[in-house]
Amino acid sequence: MSTGISLTPRIDIRSFLVPTRHAASPFSYDATHLFAIIPTYAPSEITLKLVRDLILWNERIIVYVVDDCSPQDHSERARLFQKIAAVSYHRVRILRTPENKLKAGALNHALAHIEANAPSPDVILTLDDDVVIERHTVKNLVCALLASDSLGAVCSQCRVFNKNVNLLTRLQGLEYLGFNAIRLADEGFFHGPLVMHGMLTAFRGSALRAVGGFLEGHLIEDYEVTTRLKEAGWSVKSAPNAPAWTVVPEKLSQLWRQRTRWSYGGITVVARAVRPSAVIQDILGHFVFLSTLLMVVVLLFSKGSGLVPPLIAEIIIAISLLQLLIWYGFQLWLMRHYSEKDTRDWLIRLSLVPEFMYSYLQTAALLGSYVFHIFASLKRRNRGERSRLATMGTRLFRALGYSERSWGTRAKRSL
Amino acid sequence: MINFNGGTVSLGTSISPLGAYAGYLLMHSGNFWLAVCFLALTTIYFSIVLAMLCRYIINYRRSMLSA
Numbered sequence: 222m223s224t225g226i227s228l229t230p231r232i233d234i235r236s237f238l239v240p241t242r243h244a245a246s247p248f249s250y251d252a253t254h255l256f257a258i259i260p261t262y263a264p265s266e267i268t269l270k271l272v273r274d275l276i277l278w279n280e281r282i283i284v285y286v287v288d289d290c291s292p293q294d295h296s297e298r299a300r301l302f303q304k305i306a307a308v309s310y311h312r313v314r315i316l317r318t319p320e321n322k323l324k325a326g327a328l329n330h331a332l333a334h335i336e337a338n339a340p341s342p343d344v345i346l347t348l349d350d351d352v353v354i355e356r357h358t359v360k361n362l363v364c365a366l367l368a369s370d371s372l373g374a375v376c377s378q379c380r381v382f383n384k385n386v387n388l389l390t391r392l393q394g395l396e397y398l399g400f401n402a403i404r405l406a407d408e409g410f411f412h413g414p415l416v417m418h419g420m421l422t423a424f425r426g427s428a429l430r431a432v433g434g435f436l437e438g439h440l441i442e443d444y445e446v447t448t449r450l451k452e453a454g455w456s457v458k459s460a461p462n463a464p465a466w467t468v469v470p471e472k473l474s475q476l477w478r479q480r481t482r483w484s485y486g487g488i489t490v491v492a493r494a495v496r497p498s499a500v501i502q503d504i505l506g507h508f509v510f511l512s513t514l515l516m517v518v519v520l521l522f523s524k525g526s527g528l529v530p531p532l533i534a535e536i537i538i539a540i541s542l543l544q545l546l547i548w549y550g551f552q553l554w555l556m557r558h559y560s561e562k563d564t565r566d567w568l569i570r571l572s573l574v575p576e577f578m579y580s581y582l583q584t585a586a587l588l589g590s591y592v593f594h595i596f597a598s599l600k601r602r603n604r605g606e607r608s609r610l611a612t613m614g615t616r617l618f619r620a621l622g623y624s625e626r627s628w629g630t631r632a633k634r635s636l
Numbered sequence: 637m638i639n640f641n642g643g644t645v646s647l648g649t650s651i652s653p654l655g656a657y658a659g660y661l662l663m664h665s666g667n668f669w670l671a672v673c674f675l676a677l678t679t680i681y682f683s684i685v686l687a688m689l690c691r692y693i694i695n696y697r698r699s700m701l702s703a
Contacts, residue, residue, distance in 0.1 A: 242698075
């Protein structure tokens with residue numbers, strides 16, 4: 222790798238409060254070799270629109286659509302692939318993996334083609350197949366990436382395309398607003414935000430090559446590759462002026478499967494991380510969560526002595542209330558950046574209750590992920606021994622939405 | 637706490653019901669050292685939230701100035 226800058230990983234404690242600034246670098250957007258990869262298993266009309274918009278609004282982009290060995294007996298799907306190819310016979314390339322390789326494998330398949338045909342891609346965009354972009358999204362994203370040589374990846378702002386369908390999609394819309402805020406807060410904090418999401422992220426070609434592309438067989442390849450980029454010394458950030466819309470789960474069962482994949486996938490990334498600084502946000506999260514859980518367990522099985530000074534109890538309550546007040550105020554202030562909001566969104570946010578209930582779902586998914594992680598670790602340790610208990614456990618966890626292999630929520634969506 | 641996602645752990649959203657339950661149990665058990673531990677935990681969590689807000693404000697101002 223030759224970047225001309227120092228990428229030595231370091232821990233900057235000051236960035237906990239004051240985010241580090243990225244040094245500016247000169248660049249020319251017009252001279253950038255730009256490639257986009259869209260892996261798909263079940264393409265839709267949104268995929269077609271995405272390819273059209275990418276080609277129409279970005280003169281120099283080459284788009285690779287990777288069919289991850291989807292069944293070829295579906296005439297509607299074949300028709301869509303033909304339409305996608307017809308958007309531009311020069312700038313759209315349809316690839317097909319020889320076998321179903323999941324998203325990371327499909328991305329690597331396209332990367333290998335790009336490397337073979339264009340030895341030095343400057344920027345590689347990875348996109349989900351159900352993303353909607355604006356005219357300037359890609360340009361703003363690429364400019365944000367090239368503005369500093371220390372950046373290895375920059376992700377877009379995530380918005381919810383189907384926000385108004387039901388309460389669940391509205392809750393996710395509000396949640397994604399929080400995701401974007403957290404990513405902005407984490408810019409310059411150690412190596413930047415935790416995850417450069419798979420929805421739409423721009424990777425520096427040299428950075429992606431240096432870390433060896435995506436790790437195949439992983440549940441959340443976006444978090445995994447972000448961690449390896451950071452461990453190699455690269456920083457990451459989000460681009461506030463690069464919005465992109467995605468379709469979120471509309472049913473509780475779909476959302477549950479997505480969240481179990483995210484939370485269990487996240488635990489596996491943290492467990493395998495070489496440098497704690499690359500996953501610092503999750504380490505803090507797990508620490509506080511598990512400490513509180515431990516506290517509950519100890520309190521359930523301990524006998525009190527009645528010696529708690531009232532002052533301690535009052536301080537705990539005061540800090541908790543102050544925290545709630547500050548955070549609630551911040552959540553209300555964030556609504557000014559939610560351009561799609563309507564009265565119902567305001568009611569949901571103001572009343573607190575729906576989001577509070579939504580938090581229980583997240584807590585349950587996380588607790589299940591811890592248990593599944595222990596189960597999967599024990600199963601791996603006893604590799605080769607196919608006990609009845611292990612088989613039953615695997616079936617039970619699969620029924621509950623926990624799996625070590627998945628194409629995500631898109632795989633089973635019908636055309 | 638709502639929507640404070642400390643990574644994939646969903647820190648705040650996950651902590652709120654657990655934290656409230658832990659506080660409830662503490663008030664009924666009356667264990668001094670556990671109360672001290674819980675105070676320390678609450679303070680750590682509060683510090684994390686404040687630091688994150690601080691970074692958000694700084695980065696927000698920086699992005700406004702560069703826009």
